[in-house]
Every structure is written in structure tokens, then in C-alpha cells.
Amino acid sequence: MLLNLSIKLFIREVRSGYLTSMLVSLILAITIVSGISLFTDRLEKALSSETEEFLGGNLKFESNQNKVSPLLDKLEIQNTNTMEMVLFASVISSEKEMQLSSIKSVDKAYPLIGELELRNKDGEYATKKSPETGTVWMDERLQNLLKIDYGDEVFIGDSAFIFTDTILYEPDRGSGSFAFAPKTIMNMGDLEATNIVQPGSRVEYNYLFEGPEAEILKVQSFLESVKESGDDIEMLGEDTSSLGRAIDRSENFFLLGGLIAVLLSACTIGVASQRFTRRHVRYVAILKTLGMKTVDIRSLYLLIFFYLTLVTLIIGMSLGWLMQNNFISLMSAYFPTELPSPGVYPLLITCFTALICQLGFIFPHITKLLSISPMRVLKESIHLNQGSISIVLAGLLAFYLLLFAYTSQISLSLIIFLGVILFSLLGIGLIYLLLGNHSLGLGASSPAKLAFSELKRRRLGNSFQIFAFTVAIGLSLITFSASKNLLGSWQNSIPEDSPNNFAINITPNEKNGMEVFLQEKEIKSTPFFPVTGASIKKDDKAQTKIDRNFNITWINDLPEQNKIIAGEWFTKTGVNGISLSDEISERYKLKLGDEIYLKTENKEIKTFIQSIRTVNWDSFSPNFFIIGHPSLFEDIPSTYITSFYIPRENQELAAELMREFRTVSVFSIEEIIKQVKEIIAQVTKALNSILLLTCLSAIFLAFSALQDGFEVRKHQSAVLRTLGASNSLIRTSALLEFSLLGLISGTLGSLLAYSGIYFIETRVFETSANFYPEIWMIGPFIGILVVSGLCAYLIRNVVNQSPKELFNKA
Known part of the structure; x- marks a missing residue:
């Protein structure tokens, strides 16, 4: 019985439109969280794989002394592959030319990870083998400088070699301090005969290890014990190349835009929950009067919101998958292979977001709803604002948890959290004081007087509406600025004539x-x-x-x-x-x-x-x-x-x-600069999608706040029209009132956006702060346009209904 009733109630609420704001906001939040977390999870795995190849193994030991080879037998490790390289710079000569080259002498285990991409007289191919004895491989630049072709003879020190292959791609391309000169790879068995490496020669010995994490940690511990000044141990970790930093910064832009959209959606859910609670007061009273126990009523509403969560998770994660596919199509060109499949983390963070939105913004309202007695409903002495401190605290806790889930940094989350709280308190307090005490009467003699009378009479409610509008406008402007100004600053940091x-x-x-x-x-x-x-x-x-x-x-x-x-x-x-x-x-x-x-x-x-x-x-x-x-x-x-x-x-x-x-x-480094610029262009396209979702979240927040405010105005409108007020008076006064609210909200939103952008530029992206005058113009304009536009839409439902209909619904 309870299951059937919950399904019927859920379907009815969806059809009536009272769950629309909450439903759409949850879908938007889940879409953004799942889309961005899926994308960044796959991106991080790809970067880890790329870093592994760039390093050449899981661990690399660099030294200018051949100290590790004699000690390798003492290492008690299992299922671990090792290889040795000797790197040095030397002149290579052909019959026509000579050129300084970075030479890498490798043993038979090369390459330890990944494959080399080579080209010979038969075409391009991939291999996991090292050069044959008596042969060398060179990169295309060195081949052109020496003016040689496949099969030609070249000379290194006292030895002659046959050039057989052109190096197109090598896994361990970050190896050694000689890596930037034109490159040659030779077999280590040929090194001694060249007589190049002599006492006092500038030589670098690299030792690479690949295996299980536990064994690699043993290797690291052993190498730390023999390490001297000038030696270096490098573990698999973050990509510190310019391209890696560019991709890492692009992740920050995605996470910033996603965080803002999720916070907007969470605020919308909170406002919509309040409206839902007000609508269901009488339903709960009737159910209690008919003998239903509080525990059953709680189960009924938990089932309703379980259906809501299930529907939003299915739809949101489906849209999120499409969203991350779009991002990957934009960024996949910067990885040589397909991105790895996502792990379980995106699913967990998405479900966590849905759970936090439910527990922090919906469940406290339902708990308050269930505490109301039927007698108070009959006496119409219900004040849902009583005990609202617990609701506010639950919302703030959920707000912080969402911040922490996204940033994974306690200090950064606290800074943003306390900053928003302080700004909100100052804004609400300022508006509350500016509107002053309300005078007696409605001042319905003119639209302007009625509008200002309403602003004063509802100053507490208007303060919270202004807060909602300010958050919506401010966070949207931050996302807009991130997609335009911050990305522009990043792009301008790489001028057209940057050294290449x-x-x-x-x-x-x-x-x-x-x-x-x-x-x-x-x-x-x-x-x-x-x-x-x-x-x-x-x-x-x-x-x-x-x-x-x-x-x-x-x-x-x-x-x-x-x-x-x-x-x-x-x-x-x-x-x-x-x-x-x-x-x-x-x-x-x-x-x-x-x-x-x-x-x-x-x-x-x-x-x-x-x-x-x-x-x-x-x-x-x-x-x-x-x-x-x-x-x-x-x-x-x-x-x-x-x-x-x-x-x-x-x-x-x-x-x-x-x-x-x-x-x-x-x-x-022309190709690196080109790739970084292309990444900026693709990030701009991807951020436009996030900006669109952020704007939708902001509009739903503003719409929900207005919708909640208009619910309590219907009875007053019916009274005024019964006393002779015209539809034009009510419509015009409402437009004036909310245009002023939009102007105030837009101005405060610009201030919030500017403060947020300053923090993001100086603390998150570590760039110099800039002044963006367009923010101060866009904020008030958007505030007036959006708030008054939504007001014009909602006021139709009030003036198009007769006072009798409104009294009956009340």
C-alpha cells in the first residue's frame, strides 16, 4: 500500500510541476558532476600512463657514476624489470657532414615500457626491441643535418655504424640532461669500442625499474641508501612538462565551472524544498488525521525522494557520459592512444553529490514537516520558519561538503565557505537596513508606492531573494569570466612571437x-x-x-x-x-x-x-x-x-x-607551443558547455526563488483586486519591485564575481589580478533583465486568475 501510494504521489507531483525545479536542478548537478569527474578521471589516468612512458618506467635513478650496476644483484626484488642506459654527447660524422648529438646507449631490455615508433626504407613500424649491434637509429633532424639515407655509414668515436632507422617516437623521451640535442640510439654492446667514455668524461648513467608498487618501493629504499649529492631518484608522478601543466590547468577550469554550477543547483534544491514543504503541510495533517503513523509518513516521503534520486541519477549520468564524450573528442588529440576507461570514483562522487543534496537541502525540510501536528494545521497556526536554524545549519554543512568533495582541500574549502558566508551576511544585513521599517498600509495608490511598500514590508523575505539572485548572478559571472577573461589571460601569456x-x-x-x-x-x-x-x-x-x-x-x-x-x-x-x-x-x-x-x-x-x-x-x-x-x-x-x-x-x-x-x-619547442595554444582553444569550447549549464542552473535558482515568493503573494493580490485594484497596477508594481531587486542583486553579484575572480586569479591559478569593467555593467543589466523577465512570466498566473479562484486555492 505504501509503495503504491508513494509512486502515485511522485507521479502526481512531477505532473503538477511542483517537483520540476528540484528535478531539473538535481539532473543538472548530476550531469555536471558525472561529466566532469568522468572526464578528469580518464584524463588523470592517461596523464599517469603518459608520465610513465615519458619517464621510461616506474622509477628512474640518474647518476654521473656507474654505481648501481655492481649492486643490482643485492636487490631482493621479484617480478621487476630493470634496464640500464648510458647517455653522453658526442660528435657524429658522415661522409658529408658532422654534428653534435645526444647519444643514448641502451641494453637489450630497452624499451622497458611502451614501444618505439620507427621508419626505415620499408615504411613506419612499432617495435619493443633495441638496435642491433653495429647499427644506430637517429631522429629526423639529425638525419637531415648529416645528409644521410638508410644504409649509409656514420662514425662515432673510433667505430663505424650503419644508419638503419629514423626515430619518430621514443617512450623515455625525458631521459637525461642531453635529451635536447639531436638524438641517436645505439646498442650498449658497441659503447666500449667507441673509446668515447673515458675517466672524467661527462656521462650520465640511467637505471630504470618497472614492477609492482611494493617492489618499486623496495628499490627506492635501496637507492636512497646509495644516493649521493648529484644523484636523482624520480618516481612515477605528475607530468611537469609544459603540455602536462597546460592539461592540468584545463582540469582546474573544468572543475571551477562544474563546482559553480553544482552550488547553484544545490541552492535551487534548497529553495524548491521549502516550496514543496509548504505545499505538503495539509497532506501530512490529513494523513495523520486518518491514522497514519509518523514513521510511515516518513517512509512515504523517503520513497518519493528515492524515486527522485533514482530518476535524476539515471538521466544525469547518461547526460554526463555524453558530456564527457564531447570533452574527450576535443582533447583526445593530445594523447597518442585512446583514453583509459573510467574507474569507480566518478560514480562514487556523483552518488555522494546526490546524497548530500538530499540530506542537506531536502531531508531537514521533510523532518520539519513531519513534526507539525494536525491541530496546528486546523487552527492555521503553522509557522515553518520556526526551528529554521537547524535547516540553515544542515544546508551550510552540505554546502561545505560539496566544496570539499570538489576541491579535496580542507583549507581552500574553508576559505571559500567562510568567504561566501561573510559576504552573504553582509549583503543580507545591508539590504535589511536599507529597506528600513515598513509603514502602515499597502500604498496601493500608485504602482511605485505599492512596489516600495512591498519592498519594505517583505524586507526579510526580499533580503533572502536578493541573496539567491546575487549568488546566481555572481557565480554565473565568475564562470563567464573564467571562459573569457581568465582563458584570455592564459592565452595572452603565450604571445605569437614567444621563443620557439x-x-x-x-x-x-x-x-x-x-x-x-x-x-x-x-x-x-x-x-x-x-x-x-x-x-x-x-x-x-x-x-x-x-x-x-x-x-x-x-x-x-x-x-x-x-x-x-x-x-x-x-x-x-x-x-x-x-x-x-x-x-x-x-x-x-x-x-x-x-x-x-x-x-x-x-x-x-x-x-x-x-x-x-x-x-x-x-x-x-x-x-x-x-x-x-x-x-x-x-x-x-x-x-x-x-x-x-x-x-x-x-x-x-x-x-x-x-x-x-x-x-x-x-x-x-614549436610543437609544444602549438599544442598548448590548441588546448586553450579546446578548453574554451568545453567551458562554453559548462557556462551554458551554469546559466541554466542560475536561471532555475532565480526562478525557484521568485516562484516561492509569488506563492505567498497570491492571497494579497486577490484582496487588492477585490478592493478594486486593477491588473495593470499589480503587474506594474511587481515589475518595478523586482526590477529594483534585480538591480541590487546584479550590483552585489558583480561585487561577488569580482571578489571571486580576484581570489581565483591570485590563489588558484597564481596569476596577477586584472580589472574587468564589463563585469560591473553585465551584472546589473542581467539582474534587471532576468529577474523582471521571470517576474513578468510569473505575474501572469496571478492576474489571469480571478480573486475567487485564488481564495478557493488558498
Whole structure:
């Protein structure tokens, strides 16, 4: 019986339209949560897979000493694959040309993860094998520079090799400090015969491991015990490439837009729940009068909302799947393979969102509804606002849980939560005070007087309506700004003439000639930065060593895209030290004023930390963790690095540069810049979909707030019309009243949006704040247009019904 009754009531409520706002809002919330969580889950898995291939394994150990090979037998690990690589730079010559190359000597286990994509005289193919003895593979750039074809002979050191294949793609493309020079892969069995690796040679030994997580942790623990200064252990983790950072930032945009839309939907559910409760007061009283127990009535309503949740989950997750398919079609070009299938997390977070919306915004209203006695209904002494503190607290708790579920950060969730609460209290209090005390009578002599009388008489209700409109407009403007202004700022951070080529290993003898070459060819370049490798030792009692080497430069002027956040930049007079990036300062607990030792190849320098700065690593210009004053490095040998822009149609200039300066390594990042720009364009398209859903959520919130307000105005309208007021008077006064509410809400919404955008720019995306004047114009305009438009629609239902009909319904 209870089951049949609950189904009938649910169908009737859906048909009557009283569940429409709640139903649509839940569907929107679930669509957005499921769509974005499905997409980001698959994206993170793909990035993890890409990072694994980029690394070449689950763990990589880098050292300039061959210390691990003799110790591998001591490792007690199971089901774990290992391989060794030796990386070095050397000149390769053909019959016609010679060129400096990054050479990777690999053992038979190469590649440990993934496949190589190669091309030979028979065409392109994929393989999991290393080169045969006596053969080498080269990338296309080196092949062109040496002017060789398949089967030609090339020379490395004292040995001759046959060039057999062109490298199109290699899994471990991030390996080694030599990775940016034109690349060659050879068999490790041929290395000794070349006589290139001698004592004192600059060589890098890489050891890669792949296996179960528990075994990899054992390997890590062992390597930590033999690790020395200059060695590096890299575990499978986040992609720190420019492309990886771009994709990671795109996720932040999606999550931001999704969070805003979900919060709007949650607010709509709360408003619609209040309206639903008011409508069902008499139903509950009648059921209690007929003898139904409170526990049965509670079960009845729980079943109704179970059906609501089930329907919205089915529809919302179906739409969410279509939504993430759209996102994937936009972004899939940046992954070499299909994205992995999603895990269980998107399903859990979607169900959690639906559950929180139910428990936080619906269940408290139902609990309050069930506490009303039939006698109070008959005496018409019901005040549902009594005990509303518990309802507000439940809503606030649900609001915070939704924030935390999306951000996964307690501190960030608290900042946003407390900011919204503070803004809301200030806004509601301000409006409550501005409207002042209401005077006696309705002031129905004119539309304007009636409108202002209503504003004062319903100042508490109007304050909460303004709050709902403000949230709807403000959060929509934040999403709009994210899709236009924030993305625009991101795009503008990559100008058309951003450096798309880097040149490294420039010797002091070549520096002047290269500067002249770039000037003659009218190639725009960044400054030439001197570079040397150095380790850091903190000057304390323990003489603490920092466990890695750094490339250090020394210059007089602060580079562009760098900003001092502590201390001061170098002065022309006085004692100068070094400047650290904030990442290094935080990672190694180095503070302003700390004394440290810099150990280069032939000198140890005692100095101090003079400043700490932020670095924009996405600037596509040379950046450094450590910058010193030139006076500290007067006798230090170095090479130089620079970057420059060559238009795509003049790429032959890069080849000409490499032919003229053969020991200089030049590599292009044109494809990376192109991919980042394409990602921005695709993110813009995807965000437009989220913006549309956000606007729909905002409209439903405003509509629900107005609809709830008009329910309590019907009786007053009937009284006024019975006393002779015209439909025109009621319609015009309502439009004036809600236009003013829309103006106030739009202005406050602009303030909310501007505050939110400032926080997002400075704290979330870590960019400089900007001023967006259009927000202050769009907010009030949209407020008046949307609120008065919805009012015009709703007032028709009031004035088109006779007072008799309204009294009967009341």
C-alpha cells in the first residue's frame, strides 16, 4: 500500500510541476558532476600512463657514476624489470657532414615500457626491441643535418655504424640532461669500442625499474641508501612538462565551472524544498488525521525522494557520459592512444553529490514537516520558519561538503565557505537596513508606492531573494569570466612571437658570433645566460647537502617573468649573494639570509640567500632555480643558453644556424607551443558547455526563488483586486519591485564575481589580478533583465486568475 501510494504521489507531483525545479536542478548537478569527474578521471589516468612512458618506467635513478650496476644483484626484488642506459654527447660524422648529438646507449631490455615508433626504407613500424649491434637509429633532424639515407655509414668515436632507422617516437623521451640535442640510439654492446667514455668524461648513467608498487618501493629504499649529492631518484608522478601543466590547468577550469554550477543547483534544491514543504503541510495533517503513523509518513516521503534520486541519477549520468564524450573528442588529440576507461570514483562522487543534496537541502525540510501536528494545521497556526536554524545549519554543512568533495582541500574549502558566508551576511544585513521599517498600509495608490511598500514590508523575505539572485548572478559571472577573461589571460601569456627555439652548449668563443648571426637574420632572442652546474651545501653544523645539482646563471638584471617576493635584487654597491626560486626555498627549507656553499666543478663559493622569487615556468624562456651575482662567478668556466623566435615559414634558419655553429645544440619547442595554444582553444569550447549549464542552473535558482515568493503573494493580490485594484497596477508594481531587486542583486553579484575572480586569479591559478569593467555593467543589466523577465512570466498566473479562484486555492 505504501509503495503504491508513494509512486502515485511522485507521479502526481512531477505532473503538477511542483517537483520540476528540484528535478531539473538535481539532473543538472548530476550531469555536471558525472561529466566532469568522468572526464578528469580518464584524463588523470592517461596523464599517469603518459608520465610513465615519458619517464621510461616506474622509477628512474640518474647518476654521473656507474654505481648501481655492481649492486643490482643485492636487490631482493621479484617480478621487476630493470634496464640500464648510458647517455653522453658526442660528435657524429658522415661522409658529408658532422654534428653534435645526444647519444643514448641502451641494453637489450630497452624499451622497458611502451614501444618505439620507427621508419626505415620499408615504411613506419612499432617495435619493443633495441638496435642491433653495429647499427644506430637517429631522429629526423639529425638525419637531415648529416645528409644521410638508410644504409649509409656514420662514425662515432673510433667505430663505424650503419644508419638503419629514423626515430619518430621514443617512450623515455625525458631521459637525461642531453635529451635536447639531436638524438641517436645505439646498442650498449658497441659503447666500449667507441673509446668515447673515458675517466672524467661527462656521462650520465640511467637505471630504470618497472614492477609492482611494493617492489618499486623496495628499490627506492635501496637507492636512497646509495644516493649521493648529484644523484636523482624520480618516481612515477605528475607530468611537469609544459603540455602536462597546460592539461592540468584545463582540469582546474573544468572543475571551477562544474563546482559553480553544482552550488547553484544545490541552492535551487534548497529553495524548491521549502516550496514543496509548504505545499505538503495539509497532506501530512490529513494523513495523520486518518491514522497514519509518523514513521510511515516518513517512509512515504523517503520513497518519493528515492524515486527522485533514482530518476535524476539515471538521466544525469547518461547526460554526463555524453558530456564527457564531447570533452574527450576535443582533447583526445593530445594523447597518442585512446583514453583509459573510467574507474569507480566518478560514480562514487556523483552518488555522494546526490546524497548530500538530499540530506542537506531536502531531508531537514521533510523532518520539519513531519513534526507539525494536525491541530496546528486546523487552527492555521503553522509557522515553518520556526526551528529554521537547524535547516540553515544542515544546508551550510552540505554546502561545505560539496566544496570539499570538489576541491579535496580542507583549507581552500574553508576559505571559500567562510568567504561566501561573510559576504552573504553582509549583503543580507545591508539590504535589511536599507529597506528600513515598513509603514502602515499597502500604498496601493500608485504602482511605485505599492512596489516600495512591498519592498519594505517583505524586507526579510526580499533580503533572502536578493541573496539567491546575487549568488546566481555572481557565480554565473565568475564562470563567464573564467571562459573569457581568465582563458584570455592564459592565452595572452603565450604571445605569437614567444621563443620557439632554444640553443644550449654555446661556448664563450661562439657567443659573439651567434649574437651577430641572430642580429643579421633579424631573429628576436632572449639574453644569453651563462650556465654552469653546481651543488648546494647549507652552512650549518651538520653541513647539510642538497641532494641534487642545479644549473646556475649569474646576471645583473632581474629576468622577465620573475618577481621578488622576499629580500631584494642585487645592488650595484655592497655585498651581493644569490636569488632562489620559491620552489627550491620551500623544498629544502632555505630562508632569506641563510649562508650556503656553492660547489662548482673547480671552485667552492661561500655566499648567502639575498632574495627569493617566483618564476613563470610557462614563459618558454630560459628560467633558473638559482641566480647569482656576476661578482661571485668571475673565474667560473661556463657555456651559454638562449632562446629565440623563428617564424614557421623560416625554419631553414635553424638548420643554417646549426650548420654554422656545429657544437651548439638547437631544439625546437614549436610543437609544444602549438599544442598548448590548441588546448586553450579546446578548453574554451568545453567551458562554453559548462557556462551554458551554469546559466541554466542560475536561471532555475532565480526562478525557484521568485516562484516561492509569488506563492505567498497570491492571497494579497486577490484582496487588492477585490478592493478594486486593477491588473495593470499589480503587474506594474511587481515589475518595478523586482526590477529594483534585480538591480541590487546584479550590483552585489558583480561585487561577488569580482571578489571571486580576484581570489581565483591570485590563489588558484597564481596569476596577477586584472580589472574587468564589463563585469560591473553585465551584472546589473542581467539582474534587471532576468529577474523582471521571470517576474513578468510569473505575474501572469496571478492576474489571469480571478480573486475567487485564488481564495478557493488558498
